[in-house]
Amino acid sequence: MKTKELQKQKSIELEPFYQAMEDNPLLLEEAFEILLEMVNSEPKSAKKLALLIKEDFHDLYKEIEALCKSNQDKGNMPSCCGGL
DSSP states (O other): OHHHHHHHHHHHHHHHHHHHHHHOHHHHHHHHHHHHHHHHTSHHHHHHHHHHHHHHOHHHHHHHHHHHHHHHHHHTSOGGGTOO
């Protein structure tokens, strides 16, 4: 019971933070960049984040996968058609 109370208390404290990020997309972008910089400096964390995205955030994973395929396809095209 105490654990649930602590979890509820923590989520209440974070609510203004989440709301601020929803209200201001620049704050969300900055928070995300900071997180990525933190993860990027630790290879084990990068792998854990990648697995988390793949397993728990499948829509985000599909978007990333589509972007990667799109960039690979551009590499196979002549430079006049958008390829490298």
